[in-house]
Amino acid sequence: MGKNLNKKSSVLKILIIVLSVLLAISLSLLVGVKYVLPAISSWLGDETTVTVPNYITPSVDGDASNGDGTSGNQQLAGVSSTVQPTAPVLEFYQGNAEHNRRFEVRNMVPGDKEVRYYDIRAHHSKDVTLVFRGVVTEQTRNLGDVLDVVVTNAETGAVLCEGTFNEIHEIEFRTVLPANSDKVTDTFYKVEVSMDTSVGNDYQVARLLADLQWYIDEGSEGLDPPPQTGDSTQIVLWVVIAGSAMLLIFILLFTRRKNEEEEAETDE
Amino acid sequence: MNNSSLQKKVWLSIAAIVLLFVMFVVTTYAFVSAFLSVEDNLFETAKVDIDLNGGVAIFTEEDFALEPGRSNKKDFTITNNSTVDVYYRIYLDGIVGDLQDVLRFEIYDGEELLYAADMDDFNRDTPFVSDKVLAVGETKVLSTVVVMDTKAGNHYQNQSCSFDMVANATQVRNNPTKVFE
Numbered sequence: 243m244g245k246n247l248n249k250k251s252s253v254l255k256i257l258i259i260v261l262s263v264l265l266a267i268s269l270s271l272l273v274g275v276k277y278v279l280p281a282i283s284s285w286l287g288d289e290t291t292v293t294v295p296n297y298i299t300p301s302v303d304g305d306a307s308n309g310d311g312t313s314g315n316q317q318l319a320g321v322s323s324t325v326q327p328t329a330p331v332l333e334f335y336q337g338n339a340e341h342n343r344r345f346e347v348r349n350m351v352p353g354d355k356e357v358r359y360y361d362i363r364a365h366h367s368k369d370v371t372l373v374f375r376g377v378v379t380e381q382t383r384n385l386g387d388v389l390d391v392v393v394t395n396a397e398t399g400a401v402l403c404e405g406t407f408n409e410i411h412e413i414e415f416r417t418v419l420p421a422n423s424d425k426v427t428d429t430f431y432k433v434e435v436s437m438d439t440s441v442g443n444d445y446q447v448a449r450l451l452a453d454l455q456w457y458i459d460e461g462s463e464g465l466d467p468p469p470q471t472g473d474s475t476q477i478v479l480w481v482v483i484a485g486s487a488m489l490l491i492f493i494l495l496f497t498r499r500k501n502e503e504e505e506a507e508t509d510e
Numbered sequence: 511m512n513n514s515s516l517q518k519k520v521w522l523s524i525a526a527i528v529l530l531f532v533m534f535v536v537t538t539y540a541f542v543s544a545f546l547s548v549e550d551n552l553f554e555t556a557k558v559d560i561d562l563n564g565g566v567a568i569f570t571e572e573d574f575a576l577e578p579g580r581s582n583k584k585d586f587t588i589t590n591n592s593t594v595d596v597y598y599r600i601y602l603d604g605i606v607g608d609l610q611d612v613l614r615f616e617i618y619d620g621e622e623l624l625y626a627a628d629m630d631d632f633n634r635d636t637p638f639v640s641d642k643v644l645a646v647g648e649t650k651v652l653s654t655v656v657v658m659d660t661k662a663g664n665h666y667q668n669q670s671c672s673f674d675m676v677a678n679a680t681q682v683r684n685n686p687t688k689v690f691e
Contacts, residue, residue: 251520254526255523258527258530261530261531265533265534268534268537272537332546334546344548344549344550344551345551345552347552347553348556349555349556351556351683351684353683354684356553360548362546385555437555442691443691446557446558447557448554449553449554450552452551453547454551455545455548456545456547458545483533484537488533490529491526491529498522501519505515
């Protein structure tokens with residue numbers, strides 16, 4: 243029996259080592275793709291530029307509209323496309339400091355409109371489907387019934403999604419990003435949130451929290467289930483959990499070795 | 511090494527393997543998921559709330575011991591307790607009593623006459639609407655003067671009148687025509 247257990251223990255030890263190596267590789271790739279590559283890309287940012295036609299940065303008040311094609315053009319400091327991972331990767335393109343910021347709107351009154359711009363960069367080597375989804379995570383007084391959301395492609399003006407927050411909640415809006423030789427597609431989204439002037443007093447002192455999500459759906463015909471919503475998808479959280487697990491494993495191995503040494507000493 | 515100790519180690523190893531496997535799946539999923547999220551976008555609506563004279567009646571019964579041609583002046587406050595700037599309007603509601611036919615109301619900001627109307631006309635349809643914005647937290651002191659018509663006859667002796675003075679507020683932003691709900 244003792245021999246059997248010893249044998250089992252050895253097999254388990256090997257398994258632990260193999261899994262630890264795999265986890266370390268996965269973790270390294272994750273950190274590399276999510277943090278190191280964008281940093282390198284930013285560092286090499288002088289190599290190319292990306293033009294966003296008909297595109298005006300919103301004012302502080304957030305009220306902005308598309309330009310007329312002459313004055314609205316701006317050039318953003320670009321990102322080199324020389325470093326591209328093979329797996330589809332999404333990142334917020336940090337060409338404009340005013341972009342990619344979350345909404346934080348207080349004291350909204352009927353007639354108010356807030357605008358944010360999001361610059362999404364997808365690294366992909368084949369046709370992929372970019373999915374947008376709005377998820378209401380908290381609301382009072384059913385504010386989501388009267389807060390209108392319009393998501394448009396800031397470059398083409400095509401409307402991707404339109405409705406109230408409660409209407410678009412957890413619905414996927416898809417755009418196909420065709421493969422290209424650069425293996426990079428930049429998509430610029432304008433998200434407008436507004437409240438109609440007809441909204442009454444019932445919605446005073448109401449609050450709504452929502453997540454805006456973009457992800458690549460690689461499944462054909464949209465059959466793949468979307469990622470779960472909420473905090474479970476936060477990349478930082480993943481990294482922290484993975485790091486904690488690694489730490490735990492090292493502690494476990496250390497404790498085990500220490501116990502073995504103690505037992506060896508006792509046996510002697 | 512005894513069996514129980516070894517068994518304990520085996521269980522510990524199994525636990526470690528399960529944990530490792532879960533973390534491997536999680537990190538791999540995070541790596542390939544290509545997911546972006548802008549979390550916790552916040553939208554909060556404003557509060558529009560106005561206070562008229564702290565809820566205290568502006569006129570009392572004694573204030574209406576009027577004679578034809580006589581008037582009575584009272585100060586009152588209006589405070590913006592909203593979270594945004596507002597316009598306000600004031601009118602009379604629930605008027606009861608015969609005196610309403612011979613009373614006239616005036617509203618002053620200091621010496622400046624802002625509004626004047628017969629009591630019958632000082633209603634929700636033709637209220638006093640402020641021209642100026644009442645800022646967040648601002649308190650305005652106004653005066654109202656009630657005047658009895660000089661032509662009021664003896665018929666109005668010992669008559670009384672009761673009413674509510676009502677104040678409404680509406681947002682300034684996106685409301686150039688001062689629409690009240």
